[in-house]
Amino acid sequence: MNESSTGLSAPGAAAPAETPSTEPAVPVTAAEPNGTAGGRALAGMAVLRSSAGRNLGLVVALGLLCVVGVVTAGDRFADVDNILTILRLAATIGVVSIGMTFVITGGGIDLSVGAILALASVWSTTLATQAMANDVHWLVMVVAALAVGAGCGLVNGLLIAYGGVVPFIATLAMLASARGLAEILSDRRTQIINVPAFREAFNGEVLGIPVLVLIFVLVAVVGWIVLNRTTFGRRTLAVGGNPEAARLAGIRVQRHTVMLYVVVGLCCGIAALMLVARTTTGSSTHGTLYELDAIAAVVIGGTLLSGGRGTIVGTVFGVLIFTTLSNVFTLNNLSISVQSVVKGLIIVVAVLLQQRLASRSKT
Amino acid sequence: MTTQTHEAAEGPLLSMHGIIKKFPGVLALGGVDLEVRAGEVHCLLGQNGAGKSTLIKVLSAAYQPDGGTIVWDGGTVSLTTPVAAMGLGISTIYQELDLVADLTVAENIFLGHEVSRGGFSRRSHANAQARALLERLGHGEISPTRPVGTLSPAAQQVVSMARALSHRTRLLILDEPSAVLDQEEVRNLFRVIRNLTAEGVAVIYISHRLEEIRQIGDRITVLKDGRTVATGLQVEDTPTQDLIQLMTGRSIEYVFPPRRPADDFGDPVLEVRGLSVSGVFSTVDLTVHAGEIVGLAGLVGAGRSEILEAIYGARRPSTGTVSVAGRRLRSGAVAASVRAGVGLCPEERKSQGLLLDHPVFHNITVSTLARFSRGGFLNGAAERAEAEQLTTALDVRPAGVNRPVRNLSGGNQQKVVLARWLMRECRVLLLDEPTRGVDVGARTEIYTLIRSLADKGVAIVVVSSEIEEVLGLADRVLTVREGVVVHEAPATELDESRVLDLVMEGSVA
Numbered sequence: 001m002n003e004s005s006t007g008l009s010a011p012g013a014a015a016p017a018e019t020p021s022t023e024p025a026v027p028v029t030a031a032e033p034n035g036t037a038g039g040r041a042l043a044g045m046a047v048l049r050s051s052a053g054r055n056l057g058l059v060v061a062l063g064l065l066c067v068v069g070v071v072t073a074g075d076r077f078a079d080v081d082n083i084l085t086i087l088r089l090a091a092t093i094g095v096v097s098i099g100m101t102f103v104i105t106g107g108g109i110d111l112s113v114g115a116i117l118a119l120a121s122v123w124s125t126t127l128a129t130q131a132m133a134n135d136v137h138w139l140v141m142v143v144a145a146l147a148v149g150a151g152c153g154l155v156n157g158l159l160i161a162y163g164g165v166v167p168f169i170a171t172l173a174m175l176a177s178a179r180g181l182a183e184i185l186s187d188r189r190t191q192i193i194n195v196p197a198f199r200e201a202f203n204g205e206v207l208g209i210p211v212l213v214l215i216f217v218l219v220a221v222v223g224w225i226v227l228n229r230t231t232f233g234r235r236t237l238a239v240g241g242n243p244e245a246a247r248l249a250g251i252r253v254q255r256h257t258v259m260l261y262v263v264v265g266l267c268c269g270i271a272a273l274m275l276v277a278r279t280t281t282g283s284s285t286h287g288t289l290y291e292l293d294a295i296a297a298v299v300i301g302g303t304l305l306s307g308g309r310g311t312i313v314g315t316v317f318g319v320l321i322f323t324t325l326s327n328v329f330t331l332n333n334l335s336i337s338v339q340s341v342v343k344g345l346i347i348v349v350a351v352l353l354q355q356r357l358a359s360r361s362k363t
Numbered sequence: 364m365t366t367q368t369h370e371a372a373e374g375p376l377l378s379m380h381g382i383i384k385k386f387p388g389v390l391a392l393g394g395v396d397l398e399v400r401a402g403e404v405h406c407l408l409g410q411n412g413a414g415k416s417t418l419i420k421v422l423s424a425a426y427q428p429d430g431g432t433i434v435w436d437g438g439t440v441s442l443t444t445p446v447a448a449m450g451l452g453i454s455t456i457y458q459e460l461d462l463v464a465d466l467t468v469a470e471n472i473f474l475g476h477e478v479s480r481g482g483f484s485r486r487s488h489a490n491a492q493a494r495a496l497l498e499r500l501g502h503g504e505i506s507p508t509r510p511v512g513t514l515s516p517a518a519q520q521v522v523s524m525a526r527a528l529s530h531r532t533r534l535l536i537l538d539e540p541s542a543v544l545d546q547e548e549v550r551n552l553f554r555v556i557r558n559l560t561a562e563g564v565a566v567i568y569i570s571h572r573l574e575e576i577r578q579i580g581d582r583i584t585v586l587k588d589g590r591t592v593a594t595g596l597q598v599e600d601t602p603t604q605d606l607i608q609l610m611t612g613r614s615i616e617y618v619f620p621p622r623r624p625a626d627d628f629g630d631p632v633l634e635v636r637g638l639s640v641s642g643v644f645s646t647v648d649l650t651v652h653a654g655e656i657v658g659l660a661g662l663v664g665a666g667r668s669e670i671l672e673a674i675y676g677a678r679r680p681s682t683g684t685v686s687v688a689g690r691r692l693r694s695g696a697v698a699a700s701v702r703a704g705v706g707l708c709p710e711e712r713k714s715q716g717l718l719l720d721h722p723v724f725h726n727i728t729v730s731t732l733a734r735f736s737r738g739g740f741l742n743g744a745a746e747r748a749e750a751e752q753l754t755t756a757l758d759v760r761p762a763g764v765n766r767p768v769r770n771l772s773g774g775n776q777q778k779v780v781l782a783r784w785l786m787r788e789c790r791v792l793l794l795d796e797p798t799r800g801v802d803v804g805a806r807t808e809i810y811t812l813i814r815s816l817a818d819k820g821v822a823i824v825v826v827s828s829e830i831e832e833v834l835g836l837a838d839r840v841l842t843v844r845e846g847v848v849v850h851e852a853p854a855t856e857l858d859e860s861r862v863l864d865l866v867m868e869g870s871v872a
């Protein structure tokens with residue numbers, strides 16, 4: 001294994017005169033450059049192995065949970081309706097978590113996602129908005145929710161990037177004020193929606209798959225593409241990995257940071273619509289503690305909390321694991337409190353494993 | 364020069380035998396032998412990636428070897444923790460500075476062995492001791508209470524030295540200590556080293572500047588590809604050409620590429636007028652023509668890096684303007700400068716340059732993403748291919764652009780930062796210590812590349828602490844002293860001693 005050298009050196013223009021060493025016994029060791037192609041293949045395999053390895057852990061965890069579900073709850077768990085319920089529940093928090101993956105990868109954090117979601121849900125279901133939705137088109141509600149989400153994200157982003165407020169504090173303030181605003185707007189009453197077209201659009205099914213789940217899939221796919229295949233994604237990684245180096249490399253770090261918070265805000269807007277559709281209400285209590293669930297899902301998925309590395313696939317698994325866990329517990333009539341304890345344990349174990357992996361890859 | 368006195372009585376202070384260290388996919392050390400005597404300066408030479416830093420990390424117990432024996436003072440030891448190594452009297456100054464930026468100078472010096480009584484730290488005591496250490500190093504001006512993050516890299520280097528000396532040291536290891544130092548600082552460093560060796564302390568000295576080895580070294584060990592190819596060479600008996608041959612396996616004429624005639628430059632590309640950053644430098648005027656290389660000479664701390672940063676927009680100037688090809692740049696805006704075709708290869712590769720956990724090709728293409736994207740989508744294959752061309756040209760080892768930069772040796776990391784700006788066909792290229800930590804072989808390649816860029820019409824400004832480099836590479840040299848440009852002349856009219864005089868005295872010619 002130490003002789004991984006797959007070819008002779010590729011001296012190219014740099015070492016035109018790479019003559020054999022004059023020293024008699026200097027064997028070619030692995031420290032010699034790998035042949036380019038071989039080197040790429042090797043490194044590619046290593047990357048594959050490590051990311052597959054991480055995701056493999058998540059797959060196994062989810063699989064185990066399902067086994068536990070089948071064993072303890074039998075047909076009640078392994079039922080198409082139950083599976084769809086899990087997916088529908090996962091969809092809302094999932095969309096928020098995808099957004100959160102971007103902010104965390106970019107070196108930030110957003111504690112206000114649940115509050116933004118609540119505000120967006122209330123704003124898009126006020127009597128005025130509903131009236132307009134019925135008169136004009138149900139898309140009015142969609143626009144309202146997305147605008148609220150993006151607007152709150154913009155405020156967060158501006159405060160953090162240009163105001164110099166640390167993300168934790170800026171979004172904590174947003175958490176308090178957005179939820180407060182939602183309470184004022186709704187007068188703390190649950191706003192039932194009365195826009196049939198909206199409910200039909202969101203609660204329908206396409207080929208037997210709920211629209212809500214499709215939205216989640218769509219957001220996840222788009223998120224994956226953006227993070228892994230676009231300049232925006234690459235810049236996010238750079239900004240999260242070393243902001244000073246990113247700045248000196250010519251990336252507009254401040255502007256990019258603002259965009260990241262707008263992205264997560266938009267995701268909250270989408271999630272708000274999904275929640276409104278599922279519960280047929282808008283409420284200032286929607287999305288309570290979503291920030292914790294989202295951060296937990298992102299972290300156990302393998303995104304680095306300090307930024308610079310993010311995985312959408314991991315986040316999706318993280319969300320599925322937590323939602324399935326809740327479902328299994330509920331089917332077994334175990335209390336929410338027990339659920340919380342187990343959730344906490346899972347987070348700790350996942351992070352410990354992550355650190356173990358990280359330190360191994362560094363030495 | 365001073366070995367005989369100590370060696371006769373005692374055996375070697377340290378001997379390492381058959382040391383092996385593997386990393387996943389890389390055999391960093393494949394059986395290295397090293398023998399160091401008390402009171403000598405033992406130089407460790409080798410190309411970038413030869414395994415020098417890895418070897419000393421084994422010695423300081425930052426890494427555990429996969430094989431081999433270490434004999435210390437006549438007895439076999441196994442160094443399991445850095446504390447154990449320090450306990451024996453082994454102090455190390457690593458190639459990459461490892462200070463805590465937010466702690467003060469004194470806190471950094473005594474980190475891990477704080478001056479305390481009953482658990483309470485004795486700050487004034489620590490500060491006094493720190494000051495004494497700094498004075499011993501000839502740097503009494505560094506305040507023990509200043510946060511380390513606010514110091515220049517050279518000053519941080521001094522703090523690392525002070526930290527090493529705050530222990531009872533029998534073996535001091537210096538991994539490329541001079542890479543951030545100017546001539547004067549290096550002289551100062553050598554003075555400190557000589558004092559130590561006179562007290563019987565052994566020193567392992569790593570540097571790519573071979574002329575330094577001549578000045579300070581007693582014996583030499585050469586590594587190549589993780590193996591010892593020569594050991595115990597007496598410095599005075601070994602010509603530099605032989606050393607290069609041993610290190611690289613080929614002979615290198617250490618020459619700079621030819622300049623073009625002085626009247627052959629194009630139009631002015633970079634025009635800097637009255638640029639100042641208050642408290643750092645003032646009213647710098649600088650014009651660089653297409654195809655011209657301008658060098659900034661000066662002491663560390665003279666403000667050269669800051670001038671580059673201000674031109675680049677990374678530092679907001681208090682007065683003055685920067686224009687590129689006749690168009691004025693918005694001041695203090697990096698992105699605007701980059702769009703106008705300005706590039707800066709920063710001084711501190713680790714904190715200012717690299718995304719350490721990202722693969723090599725990410726690091727190279729990060730400033731050039733637009734070229735590889737269509738509608739925001741990146742063409743990863745093209746990115747890798749172009750990055751690979753550059754890493755091959757610069758001889759980055761090991762090859763392979765998917766490796767995380769963290770796993771490369773220091774000199775190879777430097778090549779990656781440089782590659783980023785070579786890729787981005789700039790109109791103005793600002794290079795701050797471009798060959799810091801790069802071995803002799805790759806240096807020649809870098810000089811040739813820089814010159815060929817100039818020949819394509821790029822305007823280039825180079826800051827270097829090596830006067831030889833400034834003189835050899837630049838067409839015109841500006842000497843900076845304490846934030847003021849004190850002298851300007853074509854490089855051909857200057858020589859090393861003249862520049863040294865200017866740098867020190869600042870006598871306006």
Ligand SMILES: Nc1ncnc2c1ncn2[C@@H]1O[C@H](COP(=O)(O)OP(=O)(O)OP(=O)(O)O)[C@@H](O)[C@H]1O
Pocket residue numbers: 031362363386387389390391409410411412413414415416417418458760761769770771772773774775800802
């Ligand atoms: N943590 C690591 N993981 C994987 N490979 C590593 C790691 N550290 C070093 N290497 C590899 O080990 C080899 C020796 O590296 P080392 O840092 O010792 O070189 P060096 O002689 O100090 O070079 P330089 O002159 O550039 O500082 C290189 O091929 C390097 O890529």
Ligand SMILES: [Mg+2]
Pocket residue numbers: 415416417458538772773774
């Ligand atoms: Mg090194």
